[in-house]
Amino acid sequence: MSNWFCxxxxxxxxxxxxxxxxxxxxxxxxxxxxxxxxxLPSLLYITNEGKPIVGRAAANAFIERNVDREVxxxxxxxxxxxxxxxxxEPDKSESYRPGATDPNIQEAVRxxxxxxxxxxxxxxxxxxxxxxxSSFTGTEVFGTHYQIEELVALILAPIKAAADAHAGYDVExxxxxxxxxxxxxDKENDIAEDRLRRAATLTGFKDIAxxxxxxxxxxxxxxxxxxxxxxxxxxxxxxxCDVCIMEFGGGHGIGQRLQESSILSVAGVPVAGDIIxxxxxxxxxxxxxxxxxxYGPAQLPMPQYLFNQILDWQNLYKLSNEETINWLIAAxxxxxxxxxxxxxxxxxxxxxxxxxxxxVEAAKKRLSVDMExxxxxxxxxxxxxxxxxxxxxxxxxEENLELMLDSIEEAETLAGIKPGDIDLVLTTGGTSLIxxxxxxxxxxxxxxxxxxxDTFTSVATGLSLVxxxx
Ligand SMILES: Nc1ncnc2c1ncn2[C@@H]1O[C@H](COP(=O)(O)OP(=O)(O)OP(=O)(O)O)[C@@H](O)[C@H]1O
Ligand SMILES: [Mg+2]
Numbered sequence: 001m002s003n004w005f006c007x008x009x010x011x012x013x014x015x016x017x018x019x020x021x022x023x024x025x026x027x028x029x030x031x032x033x034x035x036x037x038x039x040l041p042s043l044l045y046i047t048n049e050g051k052p053i054v055g056r057a058a059a060n061a062f063i064e065r066n067v068d069r070e071v072x073x074x075x076x077x078x079x080x081x082x083x084x085x086x087x088x089e090p091d092k093s094e095s096y097r098p099g100a101t102d103p104n105i106q107e108a109v110r111x112x113x114x115x116x117x118x119x120x121x122x123x124x125x126x127x128x129x130x131x132x133x134s135s136f137t138g139t140e141v142f143g144t145h146y147q148i149e150e151l152v153a154l155i156l157a158p159i160k161a162a163a164d165a166h167a168g169y170d171v172e173x174x175x176x177x178x179x180x181x182x183x184x185x186d187k188e189n190d191i192a193e194d195r196l197r198r199a200a201t202l203t204g205f206k207d208i209a210x211x212x213x214x215x216x217x218x219x220x221x222x223x224x225x226x227x228x229x230x231x232x233x234x235x236x237x238x239x240x241c242d243v244c245i246m247e248f249g250g251g252h253g254i255g256q257r258l259q260e261s262s263i264l265s266v267a268g269v270p271v272a273g274d275i276i277x278x279x280x281x282x283x284x285x286x287x288x289x290x291x292x293x294x295y296g297p298a299q300l301p302m303p304q305y306l307f308n309q310i311l312d313w314q315n316l317y318k319l320s321n322e323e324t325i326n327w328l329i330a331a332x333x334x335x336x337x338x339x340x341x342x343x344x345x346x347x348x349x350x351x352x353x354x355x356x357x358x359x360v361e362a363a364k365k366r367l368s369v370d371m372e373x374x375x376x377x378x379x380x381x382x383x384x385x386x387x388x389x390x391x392x393x394x395x396x397x398e399e400n401l402e403l404m405l406d407s408i409e410e411a412e413t414l415a416g417i418k419p420g421d422i423d424l425v426l427t428t429g430g431t432s433l434i435x436x437x438x439x440x441x442x443x444x445x446x447x448x449x450x451x452x453x454d455t456f457t458s459v460a461t462g463l464s465l466v467x468x469x470x
Contacts, residue, residue, distance in 0.1 A: 004167040006174040007463025008159055009213065010152070010196065012128040012239030013273060013430065014039040016457050017159045018464040019166050025223070025464050027457045028162045031055040039456040042128065042238075044154050047121040048142045052154045058123060059358075065120040066317075068350045068379075123314065123354070126274055127152050129239045131192035132183040152199035160203045172206040175467040177213035177459050179240035180268030211466050212266050213459045214244035217428045220453060220462035222257045226250060229423040230264075234408065234441065235459065236431035241404045242268040243411040245422070258469045265414035267407045271400050273361075273431040278311050280360050283396045284375060284386050285310070289347060290340030295331040302331070306344065313353025320348050346381025355379075367393050368433045394436035401440055408444070425450050428458045 005020045016039050018027045030040035034056040045058035053061050122141055130136050130148060138147035163171040182192035193210060200208045214233040221231060228250040235242045244267075249260020286307045293302050306324075309316050328345040332338045347353065359377055366373040367390050377384040394401075412419065425445045431437065433455065441450055454461070 004163075004171065005464050005467035006163050006167075006171050007177070007216065007460045007465070007467050008156070008163075008174050008200075009177045009216065009457075009460040009463060010128060010156065010159075011039075011042055011237055011459075012126050013042055013237060014456055015042050015155065015159060016040065016460040017163055018457065018460040019163060020464040020468050022468060025461050026166070027461060028166055030158055030162055031057075033057060033060075036456060040155070040158060042126070042155055044124040044127065044151060045121050046124075046141045046146075046154075048119060050142060050144060052157075053121075054155055054158055061121060062123040062354060066123070066351055067355055068352070069120075119317075124151055125314070126239060127155065128182075128196075129270070129274065131195045132185075132188040132270075134188065134191050149195050149199040149202060152196065153202035156199060156203040160205065170204070172204075173209075173467065174200070174205050174207075175209045175211050175216075175463045175470070176200060177216050177463050178210045179270070180212050180214065180242045180244070180266045181240065181270060183270055209467075209470075211463055211470070212242065212244060213240075214242040214266065214268075215246070215263060216459040216462035216466060217426060217453060218244055218246045218248075218263075218462065219258065219465050220458045221426055222248065222254050222261070222462075222465065225257065228260075230417070230421060232408075232411065232422045232425045232445075234404075234425060234427050234432060235429040236272050236404065236427075236437065237429040238273040238431070240268055240270050241272050241407055241431075242266070242429075243407050245411050245415045245417065254465055255469050258465070264417070265411045267411040267414060269403050269407045271403045272429070273364075276397050276400060276431065276434075277357060277361050277364060279396050279400065280364060280375075280388070280393070281311060281357065282307075284388060285356070285360070285384070288340060288384055288386060289344040290335070290337055293335050293337035293340050295335040295341070297334065299336070302341075310347065310353055310356070313357050316348060316353035317351050320351065325349060343382045343384070346379065350379065350381070352377075352379055352382065363388055364393070364434075365430075368435060390435060397434075397436065401436060404437065405440060405444075419444050422449065426453050426458075427451070428453045428455060430455055 002021045007018045009016050016027060018025050027038045029037045031037055034041060040055045041059065043055060043058040045053040045061045136148060138145055176196065178193055178196065182189050197208055214235045217233045217235050218231055225248050228248060230247050232245045245264040247262050247264055249257050251257045251260050289307065289310065290302055291307045294300060295302060309319055325345060328341060332341045335341050347356065356377055359375060363373050363375045372387060372389040375384065375386040375388055422445060425441055427450065
């Protein structure tokens with residue numbers, strides 16, 4: 001029986017697993033209905049009967065069952081602020097505070113603490129981002145309490161099953177990737193890693209080691225790197241931007257090359273694809289849904305929490321209550337932009353937050369190929385055709401790119417080297433495909449030194465090699 005070495009990349013958006021047996025590495029199939037079957041969308045849908053659905057099927061189940069349906073809400077004053085699950089980024093709008101610390105907002109949210117009585121299921125996305133939030137320990141799903149680790153374990157379950165099936169035995173040992181920084185706060189970093197370890201344990205792994213994700217991607221390159229060189233990896237995914245600089249030996253075989261290698265530095269920042277999607281929504285769609293509109297005799301500005309709820313689409317249905325809908329109908333009669341307010345009502349009443357977010361993400365991806373695209377939402381009450389050009393997109397995400405560049409510079413400083421000292425820059429992760437990000441790297445290192453590795457599987461592949469050789 002051969003001995004298999006397992007590397008797991010639990011990603012914010014996509015997860016993958018690779019197994020190495022000393023001769024070759026195999027990235028395992030995880031989701032037959034996904035565009036790329038070797039990556040499992042890190043999505044979990046729990047039906048109202050308590051059945052978990054993972055991966056592409058989770059997204060499909062949510063769209064089939066939860067979108068465009070009647071929402072029946074019951075006003076229940078829980079006496080406490082409602083669950084603060086999401087708000088995973090520092091929000092720039094004035095009225096929004098993650099965790100709703102402003103008493104006025106807390107009151108507004110509390111007053112809308114309503115329960116849905118006919119929900120068919122609940123979808124969880126970007127759970128990895130939630131791992132760092134100490135205030136989010138878990139949530140109630142149809143009467144059952146799930147700890148955050150249990151939710152993550154449900155996504156890891158098919159990964160463990162695939163590893164076991166491939167090896168032909170119960171795989172107990174695995175090297176898991178982790179971002180360099182789950183959070184900018186050290187304490188939150190530790191909490192996140194502990195929780196991920198516990199989730200992996202719940203899945204059945206017993207001997208779990210962590211390695212930085214970009215180091216995994218660097219090691220993956222060891223399979224083909226034949227000469228001594230200094231490498232930088234820039235891995236930008238859904239939740240984090242991770243950077244590592246390694247010095248590679250040029251020995252024969254991966255084992256020897258890794259022995260001669262050393263990590264010079266790592267750096268990272270929790271800014272990536274999810275935040276970029278939200279920037280697009282904020283900048284391009286908020287106005288379409290009336291964020292600039294005025295209403296009532298005094299022509300007051302629209303309450304901004306309504307728009308921030310679009311970003312927090314999992315909880316958007318909570319606005320579909322009589323009070324808010326009647327308020328929106330009244331506002332439509334007195335506003336300077338009735339069409340926009342009608343769109344907002346349609347979005348809420350038909351629970352279209354998730355499809356809208358998906359279209360924005362798809363438009364963003366199209367801009368990695370095309371110079372311009374159209375954000376197209378073709379729904380009853382909401383017909384949106386909003387053009388977005390690559391240049392405008394680059395402008396919208398300028399500040400995020402600066403934070404990524406800061407991380408790159410930090411990695412260089414920590415390693416005590418200059419851009420000219422790096423032989424090769426390897427990029428991986430879906431967000432590294434954004435042309436403005438590639439241009440940023442070309443400007444710093446030149447096109448000749450830039451190389452793209454497999455966007456979705458290079459980290460898992462490298463981690464399986466780490467499991468074998470480290
Ligand atoms: N062609 C593309 N152009 C731009 N962005 C893309 C493209 N393809 C995927 N993305 C974005 O990349 C992100 C997913 O990338 P990836 O699968 O590498 O992340 P992840 O590994 O799950 O996240 P992380 O490593 O941050 O935990 C998503 O935000 C997705 O929208
Ligand atoms: Mg990743």
